[in-house]
Amino acid sequence: MKAASKKEVILNTAEDLFYQNGFHAVGVKSILNEVGVAPMTMYYHFKSKEVLIIEILKRREIRYFDFIKEKTNGANSFTVYAESLIQAHMDWMKTDGFNGCLFLRAKQEYEGVNEEITTMSKDHKTTLLNKIERETKSFNNSNMLGMKLFMILEGVTSMAQILEMEEIEKSAFNLAKNIQAVNE
Template identity: 60%
Template sequence: MKKSQKKEDIINTAEKLFYQHGFHAIGVKNILEQAGVATMTMYYHFKSKEDVIKEILVQREKQYFQLLEVKINRDNGINQYIESLIKAHLDWIETDGFNGCLFLRAKQEYDGVNEEIASLSKKHKKKLIDKIEMDLNLLQCPESLSVQISIILEGLTSMVQILELDKVKDNAIDLAKSIQVTE
């Protein structure tokens, strides 16, 4: 195995464990055992568990925004944009799992403990709002709608934890269709 593959093994294993159990519940030993990687290899690639967390958050953000770029439809007006954004977010949730937002979990567990990690989480949420605002500007729609859309996306993430995915999907699509924005 190449070192870069071992680094990816550490990241993928840690992400899965953190997502299932939380950050503080998982130690470096758990990650290394599950990844089948030696301690020296871990510390060759990362200075600390917190560096692994930061790398995971950076990669997740990149993957999320890449998915949005592929799936969002800006060509057919605001209503189609909102519906496509909601569907893209639901695709992310369905593909990624139903255990909530890793960014919010990181903020909750590291706020006041590690401001760099907490800050990454806050910046991610702000980046999403900024992206939606930029898209709304292109569609010549009010920027204030960006917070409302963000609230819908966050609500979807929460509701999938307690309701069946299909029920959340159906209601989310109905909600998107009920939002009437005049262009």
């Protein structure tokens, strides 16, 4: 297997540090110490900490959308789609989302400080909502199912901070069944 490039190591390490501690709590020096590279190496790949954050968010978005696409691909009904999407999101939360949403954290920390990061964070949520609405509309000619399903996913993300995942999962699936029953 090919060794990860310095750029990849910086991206992966910084993402982990930001996710665990927050963006403002982690300085460039912490990242450099953790990776074991000189400042010149970091600034060769990323002109600033904010450029690094933008790259991390872009990569994370691609990973998330690829992950849920793989899990929902081939769904032939709203029920199958909703269950697949919720399960995919739950699986993501269990492995990559244990500490909430990195996009919401970025928006909170950079609102009024860096418009590009804030906009990127908002756009991520809008893109997810639009994707779910578009995909659910193919099963039921209504955007409301998509919005409701999106709200379930956001609730899962939020509640994962305070409740056990098994309880959240059960509730999310029950809510999805209820929204489908109401819209039939």
